[in-house]
Amino acid sequence: MKACRQALLLSSSNCHGYSFLEFAKQEISSFLKKNGVTQLIFVPYAQNDHDDYTKNVTTVITPWGFNVAGLHTYPDPVKAIKEAKAIFIGGGNTFLLLKKLYENNLVNLIRERVYTGNLVYIGSSAGTNVATKSIHTTNDMPIVYPPSFDAIGIVPFNINPHYIDNLEKDTHKGETRDQRINEFIEMPHANLVLGLREGCILHVDGESLVLKGVAGAVIFKKGESKVEYPVGTDVSFLLNN
């Protein structure tokens, strides 16, 4: 099956120096227009207050020229996704989000519809984590137990959103982000991790992957040193690893 997938995977919705989603406005707008989308279903499952979360996103995106409706307002989520042309899965807690997607039988459905070119996908933070192979590289606290860590798999590798070096204070002895990612990389089921800095967007266009937005990304591979890539880099080679 040749992949017709169309996806924008944002590291986060917030980025220092920008208002909520502002750094991604141009990318989201041109991506949706290019795909002929005017109507968007927002998936607020990563947070507890679905109404409030959907309202915050709608307030920002509607003025860009798109209609937004929360998935939680549809009586049948499966039917809603089957009829949708585009979804935006927002950030929050990745475990909460993935559990809810499984409970509503949406994981396989979203994967199938994205791969067959029938559903355009935008994800941010937790919404980006669930778009990858698995949620093994989320930064979130495991507040609920999902039936699996396997995720939608729009890309066949793992992403670490909100990627940052040297997060911790020097006197704090908790592990650094790089140590955590390298712990994962050592596992037999791990291959590579794309660390998206806040402000970075991975644009997935079929077999083409390009770094967009206002910040770059870092790639961690088994047995190799991490490598930094700036905005604009074609990282399609990640599909062949």
Next chain:
Amino acid sequence: MKACRQALLLSSSNCHGYSFLEFAKQEISSFLKKNGVTQLIFVPYAQNDHDDYTKNVTTVITPWGFNVAGLHTYPDPVKAIKEAKAIFIGGGNTFLLLKKLYENNLVNLIRERVYTGNLVYIGSSAGTNVATKSIHTTNDMPIVYPPSFDAIGIVPFNINPHYIDNLEKDTHKGETRDQRINEFIEMPHANLVLGLREGCILHVDGESLVLKGVAGAVIFKKGESKVEYPVGTDVSFLLNN
């Protein structure tokens, strides 16, 4: 069943200003001596290199007057734990640790032996997480999928080790530790979380819980503001919440 449990739950093995485990030397030594223990089994499952990890711990603890052997050196871990008087479960990755404990059928066994007063328990970081009700409040990355987040349950609440306020840089938009813990507290299955600052030790002596070490702790409860408690506080009330 009246709890005869004897446990020392360390926030971490490393603490700023001290060498490995040094801040806990007096507490560990007097705790083991009081319980008539001279032989200790070290459980290195939270890290990949069991030999190396056990060697590092042995090098520090042997001069204190205790014999240490790695659990991985015993052909039958269940038999080893059944015959052990004391264990020390070290830190690393909580998911890796809990999965390995389940694989080796040790979770229920350790719980039973601790509650009947036949096994003295020392845990640090991930080893403290697995000693609680569940691992929902670990800081670690979910690098493997354990069969459950339920843990040994020596205490009937959750602990966040390496607790710190305002970890992130001001310009970073990832969630703070307090936001993450409060996300958990909102869940129906959550009750309270004890955040152990690095250098803090929870001493469990039957029905008595006391904060020891060189730093205090913070308690998060549903619908309440967090409360700070200094070293020396009797927090036995946590058993009645």
